Amino acid sequence: MLSEFGHVTPHIGFIYPNESDMAWTQLIVIYPYITGLVAGAFVVSSMHHVFNIKSFAPISRFALLTALCFMFFAPSPLLFHLGQPTRAFNALITPHWTSAMAAFGYVAGFYVCLLLLETWFAFREDIVAMSKVRTGIMGKVYGWLTLGSDDVSARALAIDHKAARILAMIGIPAACGLHGYVGFVFGSLKTREWWSSDLMPVIFLLSAVGSGVGLLIVLYVIASKFRKTPIPNDTMRGLLYVLFTAITVVMVIEGLELLEIFYKAREGVETVRELIMGPIWAGMSIQWAMSVFVLVVTSALLVFDVHGKRLVNWLFMSGLAMMIGVLAMRWNVVIGGQELSKTMKGLLTYYPELFGRESLFVVGIISICPYFTLWLATKLLPPWEETIVPEHRVLDAHKLA
Amino acid sequence: MTTPDKKPDTKTNETVPLSRRRFLEFLGKGAVCTGTLAGAGRAIGSSEVRHAKRAFQQNDEQYAESMNNPPKVPDYNWNDHQWAMGVDTDRCIGCLRCMEACKMENSVQMDAFHFRTWVERYVYLEGSNTAIVDSQSDPNNIENAGSETRFRFDNRYKNVKVDKAFFVPKLCNQCEHPSCVQVCPTGATFKAKDGPVLIDTTYCIGCQYCVQACPYGARSFNESRGTVDKCNWCYHRITKGLNPACVEVCPTGTRIFGDRNDPESPISLFIRNNHVQVLKPEMGNAPNVFYKGTDKEVV
Numbered sequence: 001m002l003s004e005f006g007h008v009t010p011h012i013g014f015i016y017p018n019e020s021d022m023a024w025t026q027l028i029v030i031y032p033y034i035t036g037l038v039a040g041a042f043v044v045s046s047m048h049h050v051f052n053i054k055s056f057a058p059i060s061r062f063a064l065l066t067a068l069c070f071m072f073f074a075p076s077p078l079l080f081h082l083g084q085p086t087r088a089f090n091a092l093i094t095p096h097w098t099s100a101m102a103a104f105g106y107v108a109g110f111y112v113c114l115l116l117l118e119t120w121f122a123f124r125e126d127i128v129a130m131s132k133v134r135t136g137i138m139g140k141v142y143g144w145l146t147l148g149s150d151d152v153s154a155r156a157l158a159i160d161h162k163a164a165r166i167l168a169m170i171g172i173p174a175a176c177g178l179h180g181y182v183g184f185v186f187g188s189l190k191t192r193e194w195w196s197s198d199l200m201p202v203i204f205l206l207s208a209v210g211s212g213v214g215l216l217i218v219l220y221v222i223a224s225k226f227r228k229t230p231i232p233n234d235t236m237r238g239l240l241y242v243l244f245t246a247i248t249v250v251m252v253i254e255g256l257e258l259l260e261i262f263y264k265a266r267e268g269v270e271t272v273r274e275l276i277m278g279p280i281w282a283g284m285s286i287q288w289a290m291s292v293f294v295l296v297v298t299s300a301l302l303v304f305d306v307h308g309k310r311l312v313n314w315l316f317m318s319g320l321a322m323m324i325g326v327l328a329m330r331w332n333v334v335i336g337g338q339e340l341s342k343t344m345k346g347l348l349t350y351y352p353e354l355f356g357r358e359s360l361f362v363v364g365i366i367s368i369c370p371y372f373t374l375w376l377a378t379k380l381l382p383p384w385e386e387t388i389v390p391e392h393r394v395l396d397a398h399k400l401a
Numbered sequence: 402m403t404t405p406d407k408k409p410d411t412k413t414n415e416t417v418p419l420s421r422r423r424f425l426e427f428l429g430k431g432a433v434c435t436g437t438l439a440g441a442g443r444a445i446g447s448s449e450v451r452h453a454k455r456a457f458q459q460n461d462e463q464y465a466e467s468m469n470n471p472p473k474v475p476d477y478n479w480n481d482h483q484w485a486m487g488v489d490t491d492r493c494i495g496c497l498r499c500m501e502a503c504k505m506e507n508s509v510q511m512d513a514f515h516f517r518t519w520v521e522r523y524v525y526l527e528g529s530n531t532a533i534v535d536s537q538s539d540p541n542n543i544e545n546a547g548s549e550t551r552f553r554f555d556n557r558y559k560n561v562k563v564d565k566a567f568f569v570p571k572l573c574n575q576c577e578h579p580s581c582v583q584v585c586p587t588g589a590t591f592k593a594k595d596g597p598v599l600i601d602t603t604y605c606i607g608c609q610y611c612v613q614a615c616p617y618g619a620r621s622f623n624e625s626r627g628t629v630d631k632c633n634w635c636y637h638r639i640t641k642g643l644n645p646a647c648v649e650v651c652p653t654g655t656r657i658f659g660d661r662n663d664p665e666s667p668i669s670l671f672i673r674n675n676h677v678q679v680l681k682p683e684m685g686n687a688p689n690v691f692y693k694g695t696d697k698e699v700v
Contacts, residue, residue, distance in 0.1 A: 008514050008538075014521075014533075014534035014535060014536070014700075015538070015618075016536075016571075016617070016618025016619075017513065017514060017515075017516050017519050017536050017537060017538035017618070018514070018515060018516060018612075018618045018619070018620065018621040019618050020514045020538050021514050021515065021621065021622060023609040023612040023613055023622060024609065024613065078608075081608070082606050082607050082608055082627075083605070083606070083607020083608075083609070083622065083623075083624075083626070083627030083628055083629075084605065084606050084607045084627045084628060085606075087587075087604070087605075087606040087607075088606055090586075090587040090589070090604060090606055091586040091587050091606060094587060094588055095586065095587075096585055096586055096587055096588035098582075098583045098584075099583065099584045099585055099586040099610065100584065101584065101586035101608060101610050102586040102587070104586070185610075189580075189584075189613055189614055190580065190616070190684060190685075191580065191613065191614055191615065191616045191684070192613065338613075342616060342617075342618050342700075343534075343618075343700040344700065345534060345700060
């Protein structure tokens with residue numbers, strides 16, 4: 001008899017009957033995760049573009065491409081989730097402005113445009129160079145990508161640099177807005193105790209920066225190993241500083257958040273405790289274990305002033321741990337919030353489905369797509385500074401400016 | 402000596418036909434009730450069998466037709482009405498006819514996990530300060546009824562001492578400040594001028610943000626339509642001067658419905674003559690379903 005209810009989420013205690021069909025599932029877990037990676041990667045790219053921190057120069061354009069490629073796929077989990085995906089543009093055509101979600105199309109659209117523009121300015125010199133040395137179809141493609149602007153004089157490059165800098169400056173609040181907004185979507189809901197917190201946008205934003213830095217460390221180390229190029233020590237140290245700052249602030253604020261819930265001890269706080277001990281026990285363990293690991297390792301790397309290969313290896317592991325920890329945190333927030341019933345008298349335990357429209361399979365495909373696109377993008381627009389395609393042409397526009 | 406014998410005889414002769422008449426009356430009513438209930442049950446059951454793949458009773462063509470050509474109500478002006486509902490929980494017997502009627506009337510998905518209205522059972526066991534709560538999505542109740550679409554509460558408290566027990570019917574509260582309307586990204590769900598919160602299912606994108614935002618769990622997602630579903634107080638009925646289906650079938654008068662603009666309507670009298678309260682007032686949604694006789698444990 002009980003096997004008939006396979007399609008609904010099992011529960012204990014008392015939940016509202018309509019809650020047994022969970023509204024937001026694993027697709028909504030990876031949506032904030034992907035946008036978070038975008039925000040984090042963009043912040044790293046801005047370190048060089050805006051603040052002109054030289055140690056970030058080798059990774060700056062790669063970070064920009066990463067942000068762009070991940071941003072392309074940020075809306076896809078939402079589209080897969082919608083009951084009527086063909087009507088998705090209703091929210092753009094007739095936005096209902098009291099809804100946080102109505103802004104998504106505009107925020108995301110603006111951000112994609114901004115990233116595309118900045119990428120174009122940052123890579124324009126390379127594109128022009130490629131259009132002159134490459135032949136065949138790719139030569140034509142690069143010709144189109146120049147958009148008819150093939151002036152690479154020092155003055156033109158200085159303008160490029162300035163434009164990229166201004167765009168990056170607009171991009172920082174935009175990236176913070178994009179991800180703070182995701183936190184607001186959850187934090188502004190008064191109905192769910194686990195979400196309804198003023199700290200939610202801050203937590204989302206800071207963990208996003210952490211996961212984005214983690215992603216860049218992992219990708220940059222892997223790319224350098226494959227390309228057999230040395231990894232600049234300064235760059236790794238710079239990423240270490242950002243990662244350390246992100247993890248310390250995130251852990252403090254997440255700790256404060258939990259403390260507030262239990263200190264205020266509003267009605268149903270026992271159920272919150274049971275949620276942490278029960279349905280999201282594994283997720284919370286992964287999140288905090290990874291956070292502590294990252295904190296300890298980055299602290300040790302700073303204290304013992306580690307450089308060279310050991311720095312790369314340990315930082316790589318920290319970056320990976322940060323990514324896993326933040327993914328677990330997204331699960332704990334999105335799924336955990338719904339596992340805690342609105343009655344505050346019951347708990348659900350969500351089991352993801354393997355195949356189907358909103359399944360782990362789809363999540364896997366969507367998660368792989370940005371990496372694949374990034375690989376293609378680095379083929380089209382090599383972001384590695386040291387690669388010189390035409391003779392003696394310095395590729396990084398910013399060095400000239 | 403015969404007289405005393407006869408007296409009781411006459412008494413019995415007088416009382417017997419009366420009680421027989423009463424008995425027959427009772428039997429007749431009972432038969433009608435059982436017949437209706439059985440009929441309803443059969444209808445639900447048969448619709449389930451006949452359209453095994455359909456999650457609702459209207460077929461797709463009928464649904465599309467009603468969406469594309471909504472019936473016109475010429476004499477109805479939504480500025481003239483302010484609908485509200487009352488729930489007298491002391492009267493509810495947990496027969497769940499309201500749930501059945503709602504499912505039939507509004508083509509709600511035929512299972513125990515999607516409801517426009519439902520009934521909760523609160524039971525205080527002897528010596529306990531908190532209530533045990535269950536509803537139709539409780540697996541034990543479904544198992545007892547034998548089907549997700551036959552709504553019955555099981556008799557689990559048969560062998561235990563119960564201090565206090567009561568039923569609380571729930572439905573959309575058609576709030577004055579609906580948080581579901583606030584979060585809808587397209588404006589597909591909106592507050593009608595006469596009170597109910599309605600959904601334009603031809604415009605809903607199915608993001609389910611409103612499902613998350615409703616403090617009362619009153620919204621559900623209809624997978625087959627890809628849109629959200631909720632109680633609208635049978636808007637198609639009330640605009641024609643009829644009561645919502647749940648109010649119509651309630652055998653005990655638990656549910657009271659009417660127009661607050663009319664001071665003599667049942668709901669105006671109910672609110673005026675009773676101490677009423679609303680659910681989760683701290684949410685700030687200002688519900689339009691007024692409860693009489695709820696308990697601290699009611700969520």
